[in-house]
Amino acid sequence: MSIRILLVDDDKLFRRSLSFHLEQAGYQVYTSANAEDALALAQREQPNLILLDIGLPGMDGLSALRHFEEQSGVPVIFVTARRRELDEALGLELGADDYITKPFDKTVLLARIKTVLRRTQSTPPQLPRDELIIVGDLALDPLAHTVSLKKRPVDLSPIEFKLLHTLALEAGRVLSTNDLLARVWGAEFVGQPQVVYVHLRRLRKKLEENPSQPRRIITIRGVGYKLELVAI
Numbered sequence: 001m002s003i004r005i006l007l008v009d010d011d012k013l014f015r016r017s018l019s020f021h022l023e024q025a026g027y028q029v030y031t032s033a034n035a036e037d038a039l040a041l042a043q044r045e046q047p048n049l050i051l052l053d054i055g056l057p058g059m060d061g062l063s064a065l066r067h068f069e070e071q072s073g074v075p076v077i078f079v080t081a082r083r084r085e086l087d088e089a090l091g092l093e094l095g096a097d098d099y100i101t102k103p104f105d106k107t108v109l110l111a112r113i114k115t116v117l118r119r120t121q122s123t124p125p126q127l128p129r130d131e132l133i134i135v136g137d138l139a140l141d142p143l144a145h146t147v148s149l150k151k152r153p154v155d156l157s158p159i160e161f162k163l164l165h166t167l168a169l170e171a172g173r174v175l176s177t178n179d180l181l182a183r184v185w186g187a188e189f190v191g192q193p194q195v196v197y198v199h200l201r202r203l204r205k206k207l208e209e210n211p212s213q214p215r216r217i218i219t220i221r222g223v224g225y226k227l228e229l230v231a232i
Contacts, residue, residue, distance in 0.1 A: 002028045003117065006047040008038040008064070009079065010057055014102075015187060018051075018079075021106045027113075033057075033187035035064035039071065040183045044142075044165055047074055049117060052096075054080040065096060075116050079109070135171045136229040138207070138216065140164065154206055159184070163199050164207075167217065167227035176224035200225065 005027045009015050012033070019029045030045055032038035035056050042050065050068060054061035065076055075097040097116045100109055133140040139148045145161060147154045156164065162184045167175065177196050181189045189195055204211040218228050 002026060003049070004028045004030065004045060004047040005113070006030045006032065006038060006042055006045065006050045007079075008032045008035060008050065008056065008061070009053040010034065010055075011053075012187070018106075018109075021110075025110055031186045032182060033190070034182075035059040035061065035067070037179065037182040037187070038064065039067055040166065040169070040179075042068065042072060042074065043169060044162070044183070046072070049113060050074055050076045051079045052076050054078060075119075077109075077112060077116060079104075133165070133168045135168050135227060136216075138168070138230070140168050149207060156203075156206065160199055160203055160206075163196075164203060164227070167225065171227045171229060174220050174224045174226045179224065196225075 003026075005022055007015055007018060007022070007029060008031075009018075010033045015031045015033070019031055022029045030041050030047065032041055035052075036059060038050070038052075041047075052061045052064060052068075056064065059067075061078060061080065065078075068074060068076055077098040077100065078096050079100055079102065081102045097119070098112050100112060131142075133142070137150045139151075140146075140161075142165060145158075147156055147161065147164065163180065166180060166183050175183075177193045178190050180196050181192065185195060200217060201211070204214050204217055207216050208214045216228055216230055218226050220226060
């Protein structure tokens with residue numbers, strides 16, 4: 001299995017460029033434009049390493065680092081335009097494994113990544129995503145990548161599984177279309193709601209007794225979608 005890297009940065013062009021270089025180096029890359037979506041992605045995808053910007057919209061990178069530490073203990077490298085020595089000292093003190101400032105040579109970052117992974121991979125983090133998720137009569141096994149409904153297997157595509165897994169991790173809570181796009185497809189898909197509509201329709205056909213009147217995947221008009229518990 002390839003090494004999974006989560007890249008968190010609000011600069012769209014930077015994300016695309018760095019993602020390309022990381023994928024060329026053989027890594028599997030997930031991207032997020034903000035810390036809140038990144039935390040959800042990390043819970044589901046269990047990355048081996050996080051590349052984290054400090055100056056993020058909403059929750060900043062220093063605050064996000066604390067949450068990543070509590071959630072998973074996955075290694076973090078700060079990748080940021082900030083150059084203040086205070087930021088570097090504070091970031092490393094809080095638990096970041098390394099720190100690199102923009103602009104930088106891609107080969108330097110790749111070398112830093114290899115060093116951090118070599119140091120930390122002997123004890124891979126264990127995250128909640130490994131556990132069986134039960135939502136009423138619906139069961140998801142993230143490790144086996146299987147879903148059962150009323151104890152009968154349901155055949156889902158990889159993207160359908162990701163979408164259902166994302167909803168199941170926050171069952172009962174409403175996620176907006178852009179939340180789902182960022183967490184399932186990546187930050188570059190935000191603003192393309194038709195992608196969500198198509199896959200939700202397919203999921204409903206497989207999970208709902210009456211897809212035109214869904215009881216599991218509920219639309220909250222003008223807000224988003226949520227996965228509801230249906231009694232066994």
